[in-house]
Amino acid sequence: MKYVIILFALALVIFLIMNYYPPLGGKSSADTQQRIHESANFVDGKFRNQIPTSMDYSLKDTAGALYDTIKGNPDGRPKVNLPTVRFDAKAFSESPEDQVIWFGHSTLLLKTSGVKMLLDPVFSKYASPVSFAGPKRYSYDLPAQIEELPDIDVVLISHDHYDHLDYASIRKLKGKVKQFIVPLGVAGHLTKWGVDPDKIQELDWWEEASYQGLTIVSTPARHFSGRGTRSGSTLWSSWVIQGKQSNVYFSGDSGYAPHFKEIGDKYGPFDLAFIETGQYDVKWANIHMVPEESVQASLDVQSKVMVPIHWGGFTLALHSWTDPIERAKAAADERGVALATPKIGEKVIIGSNVYPSSSWWETIKK
Numbered sequence: 001m002k003y004v005i006i007l008f009a010l011a012l013v014i015f016l017i018m019n020y021y022p023p024l025g026g027k028s029s030a031d032t033q034q035r036i037h038e039s040a041n042f043v044d045g046k047f048r049n050q051i052p053t054s055m056d057y058s059l060k061d062t063a064g065a066l067y068d069t070i071k072g073n074p075d076g077r078p079k080v081n082l083p084t085v086r087f088d089a090k091a092f093s094e095s096p097e098d099q100v101i102w103f104g105h106s107t108l109l110l111k112t113s114g115v116k117m118l119l120d121p122v123f124s125k126y127a128s129p130v131s132f133a134g135p136k137r138y139s140y141d142l143p144a145q146i147e148e149l150p151d152i153d154v155v156l157i158s159h160d161h162y163d164h165l166d167y168a169s170i171r172k173l174k175g176k177v178k179q180f181i182v183p184l185g186v187a188g189h190l191t192k193w194g195v196d197p198d199k200i201q202e203l204d205w206w207e208e209a210s211y212q213g214l215t216i217v218s219t220p221a222r223h224f225s226g227r228g229t230r231s232g233s234t235l236w237s238s239w240v241i242q243g244k245q246s247n248v249y250f251s252g253d254s255g256y257a258p259h260f261k262e263i264g265d266k267y268g269p270f271d272l273a274f275i276e277t278g279q280y281d282v283k284w285a286n287i288h289m290v291p292e293e294s295v296q297a298s299l300d301v302q303s304k305v306m307v308p309i310h311w312g313g314f315t316l317a318l319h320s321w322t323d324p325i326e327r328a329k330a331a332a333d334e335r336g337v338a339l340a341t342p343k344i345g346e347k348v349i350i351g352s353n354v355y356p357s358s359s360w361w362e363t364i365k366k
Contacts, residue, residue, distance in 0.1 A: 026192025046232030105313025158252025278311030
């Protein structure tokens with residue numbers, strides 16, 4: 001009887017956590033559920049990629065990955081804090097130039113046609129559903145904290161994994177953001193966290209939103225999504241951001257696939273493309289690109305300048321922390337691709353022929 005009570009109590013705790021622990025997010029509204037079930041991308045109860053994308057791992061693969069993760073890589077994260085350029089909110093707000101500032105990993109502060117946007121804002125110390133454990137940020141000395149940012153017109157989310165959609169960051173941001181634009185199904189998380197539903201737009205692939213002269217398009221990616229145990233219940237997207245002066249592409253997380261060329265043919269060329277370039281492994285090659293594929297994706301979307309993202313913030317894979325940028329730079333040089341390599345917080349002017357290109361990480365390795 002004692003063991004029955006223990007098992008019941010354990011099951012109850014798990015149920016309460018999975019259904020009521022806020023960082024795990026919330027469920028879609030009835031209207032969104034109807035849209036999800038009507039989506040051509042929702043098949044047999046889950047969102048699907050455009051092409052077959054296996055994510056089935058054998059017990060041996062899972063055990064091997066767990067062992068490698070526990071063992072770690074001595075070069076998996078930097079030994080010292082990364083160099084950071086402090087954010088000047090006044091200069092950013094007053095400058096007429098289209099520009100972007102990288103905050104590490106996939107978090108970007110973008111201004112185009114005067115519209116201020118945050119992409120995948122993660123400002124927490126850990127990319128995790130808890131505030132005290134998980135993948136730890138390399139350096140918490142960010143260019144600015146949320147309280148130091150100007151008011152934000154649009155927050156754009158690529159998908160709901162913890163290194164892209166952060167509970168604590170959204171809670172802090174919700175009062176200073178005018179509009180959230182997210183993939184179909186993600187609004188349920190935001191409304192649970194206190195965001196006004198009237199401030200959220202959910203888009204399926206190839207749907208467009210307009211905001212103060214911008215055209216923002218949800219475009220495909222090759223990945224997966226869903227928080228907690230609800231895998232496939234929300235969509236993942238890349239994004240096209242078209243303004244009066246510049247055209248920008250944000251890949252989100254994605255394996256290499258034909259959608260890059262499709263997007264380039266339909267919406268390119270792009271003045272700047274933020275392309276996922278880190279956290280890859282042979283075990284999940286279908287849903288994350290190696291750097292050489294990232295450079296090819298930049299060519300596919302017809303980008304004039306590529307900015308590598310999804311590195312420089314958290315260790316989520318077994319490669320060294322500099323492997324993504326070293327391989328991306330080598331591939332870009334070989335293929336003749338213009339590669340911007342800003343420090344965290346360093347400004348990139350969109351459309352300029354001059355952009356950050358130093359190999360600043362080399363000094364950190366020594």
